[in-house]
């Protein structure tokens with residue numbers, strides 16, 4: 166047995182795409198062959214991102230060159246440079262500054278390239294740097310390095326010693342091209358990302374289960390316009406099996422519906438956006454998929470304090486019918502554009518309005534106490550009561566016409582009136598005008614209770630006993 170074969174006897178070689186890794190037969194390092202689709206898809210997105218980034222950079226350079234050329238032309242047309250050209254220069258400088266900020270990460274090395282017009286900017290775009298924060302065996306990083314053209318560097322981090330050793334071994338196993346591009350570090354991904362703000366053009370998160378604990382640092386590590394790729398395999402949580410857990414991890418309460426997988430994607434996107442917003446950043450989803458047993462999202466991260474105000478427009482409450490599949494979305498916010506329908510027009514100097522308004526006011530407010538007293542009305546001075554007293558006791562609405570007056574109406578009419586009426590009623594009966602006895606009052610109460618019933622009953626009472634009031 167040769168020396169190499171002896172060394173490799175504890176390992177088996179796994180090949181995926183253009184990368185090969187050595188897997189310990191004891192399976193000490195995470196490797197999931199099922200996730201091959203995940204890695205294939207990420208490579209496709211990464212290739213598109215690299216091309217798109219190049220396109221965007223070229224467009225930016227074109228714009229920049231045009232504005233420079235314009236500035237150059239205006240300089241030659243006004244040789245002495247008066248005030249007007251000065252302000253134009255300011256404007257161009259401001260524009261230039263803006264462009265400069267946007268092309269962060271552009272290599273200055275080609276500044277000295279000769280033969281190009283002085284206004285022509287030919288700065289080169291730095292090749293993108295990728296961070297695979299949770300790398301395990303490093304298979305993904307190796308595939309990125311070997312299968313995506315134009316990448317600058319791939320950094321693979323893991324907090325597991327055995328994984329980092331395996332990753333370093335696999336880098337060597339994949340030869341010079343991998344060694345020149347991929348580097349492995351033993352680090353907690355969160356610490357690594359938070360200590361490298363905006364340093365990576367691409368950040369890849371592929372954790373066990375939920376990525377929630379990595380999101381805050383990941384959104385800070387992505388460069389402006391960079392790409393964040395994120396997997397979540399905790400589908401049970403995201404699909405509503407345990408709504409409270411989902412809320413605690415992602416800040417959304419899931420609905421268990423037929424669309425739960427799409428909702429899982431949206432919950433993950435909302436959570437990334439929420440973390441990004443904390444740092445004046447926002448996301449633009451590029452591709453979001455649910456496949457096999459997980460969701461994977463690809464988002465670009467930008468910085469704009471103004472743009473983050475639009476976040477509520479991207480979020481909704483979902484009202485799900487409990488009887489059928491219908492649902493309704495209520496957006497968290499809406500934009501209102503203020504249109505100035507009546508802008509102020511300049512008025513002629515001799516117009517009455519202009520003349521009145523051009524005079525300085527002569528009136529001055531006097532807040533002294535004497536003035537305040539003088540301002541009182543006569544009634545206030547005499548301390549006349551603001552609300553007149555009732556003309557009689559128990560003044561107010563009377564018992565409804567046709568209704569029997571009973572002891573229950575004491576608070577409305579007063580005891581005297583009650584006694585009067587009830588006595589009057591009893592005087593009809595026995596003619597002696599004596600106060601009603603308790604049993605009589607009880608009897609009346611019972612009747613009164615009946616009166617509160619619908620009209621039919623009232624009718625019955627009025628038929629039997631004529632009302633005491635006319």
Ligand SMILES: C[S@@+](CC[C@H](N)C(=O)[O-])C[C@H]1O[C@@H](n2cnc3c(N)ncnc32)[C@H](O)[C@@H]1O
Pocket residue numbers: 195196197200204298299300301302303304305322323324325328352353354355371372373
């Ligand atoms: C699902 S595996 C990654 C698989 C890998 N991306 C691939 O495509 O093969 C998750 C890895 O994250 C690592 N990990 C977990 N928590 C971490 C942390 N806080 N910092 C760095 N790595 C971590 C684990 O050691 C494990 O190797």
